[in-house]
Amino acid sequence: xxxxxxxxxxxxxxxxxxxxxxxxxxxxxxxxxxxxxxxxxxxxxxxxxxxxxxxxxxxxxxxxxxxxxxxxxxxxxxxxxxxxxxxxxxxxxxxxxxxxxxxxxxxxxxxxxxxxxxxxxxxxxxxxxxxxxxxxxxxxxxxxxxxxxxxxxxxxxxxxxxxxxxxxxxxxxxxxxxxxxxxxxxxxxxxxxxxxxxxxxxxxxxxxxxxxxxxxxxxxxxxxxxxxxxxxxxxxxxxxxxxxxxxxxxxxxxxxxxxxxxxxxxxxxxxx
Ligand code: COA
Numbered sequence: 001x002x003x004x005x006x007x008x009x010x011x012x013x014x015x016x017x018x019x020x021x022x023x024x025x026x027x028x029x030x031x032x033x034x035x036x037x038x039x040x041x042x043x044x045x046x047x048x049x050x051x052x053x054x055x056x057x058x059x060x061x062x063x064x065x066x067x068x069x070x071x072x073x074x075x076x077x078x079x080x081x082x083x084x085x086x087x088x089x090x091x092x093x094x095x096x097x098x099x100x101x102x103x104x105x106x107x108x109x110x111x112x113x114x115x116x117x118x119x120x121x122x123x124x125x126x127x128x129x130x131x132x133x134x135x136x137x138x139x140x141x142x143x144x145x146x147x148x149x150x151x152x153x154x155x156x157x158x159x160x161x162x163x164x165x166x167x168x169x170x171x172x173x174x175x176x177x178x179x180x181x182x183x184x185x186x187x188x189x190x191x192x193x194x195x196x197x198x199x200x201x202x203x204x205x206x207x208x209x210x211x212x213x214x215x216x217x218x219x220x221x222x223x224x225x226x227x228x229x230x231x232x233x234x235x236x237x238x239x240x241x242x243x244x245x246x247x248x249x250x251x252x253x254x255x256x257x258x259x260x261x262x263x264x265x266x267x268x269x270x271x272x
Pocket of ligand 1: 034036079123145149
């Protein structure tokens with residue numbers, strides 16, 4: 001999590017947070033603008049994510065777009081109206097805010113699932129790519145159309161897309177600005193699963209509940225190992241894994257997990 005990020009109260013109008021048992025559901029709620037990400041939405045999302053990351057009763061978070069949009073949308077991008085009035089330095093700060101939000105999501109101590117329920121364009125796809133797992137509705141379309149506006153992605157899109165789908169495919173999407181449909185996104189590894197439109201949230205919640213039931217410290221350390229190892233040489237990445245493996249060995253849960261296996265009973269995780 002970004003060190004200088006502070007929790008903010010999320011705006012109930014634009015970012016809706018529901019905690020359902022161990023699952024936090026964050027909904028971008030700006031349906032009249034296809035859930036486009038203006039500054040208030042970005043601030044609300046940051047506050048919501050920081051609050052849920054700090055909540056010990058929440059084991060997994062789902063991020064989605066309001067289902068009330070006139071056309072299904074996860075988020076149709078950063079707010080073009082707002083950006084059109086920004087000078088260069090403000091645009092730079094806007095990019096930093098977006099990157100901070102995506103960094104916070106990426107660095108959460110619990111899994112974050114993007115339930116991509118429609119358009120995920122520009123900043124919308126960048127948000128989805130910052131999540132740990134992406135499920136997409138069959139009718140969803142994703143893309144980085146910034147080039148059509150004469151700008152470039154600024155919330156991490158050039159880097160996360162590159163890392164998820166490889167250089168050639170990423171450059172094709174970035175340079176043409178053309179969207180791809182959910183099946184193609186699945187084929188290139190941009191989404192984990194494509195789900196019939198009406199089943200998306202239910203499927204995401206089933207996964208979220210499963211992830212929330214796993215050993216919380218092991219979950220956190222797996223997220224950490226994958227994030228910290230992703231851009232390192234394999235030897236350095238493996239050294240991180242070994243250190244975290246040793247660290248998890250200091251927890252009560254590791255004893256409980258092995259004891260439960262040997263005693264042929266389900267484990268009771270304590271998160272310590
Ligand atoms: N920023 C601000 N407003 C946006 C927006 C965005 N990124 N995307 C959509 N909207 C608004 C539209 O301006 C419109 O508002 P209005 O009804 O007040 O005029 C409303 O959302 C509906 O969008 P509209 O374009 O009428 O819907 P559509 O079904 O014809 O097209 C899209 C849907 C997603 C193809 C189209 O809205 C689009 O291309 N959006 C921009 C995508 C983009 O470039 N994102 C990257 C931004 S960096």
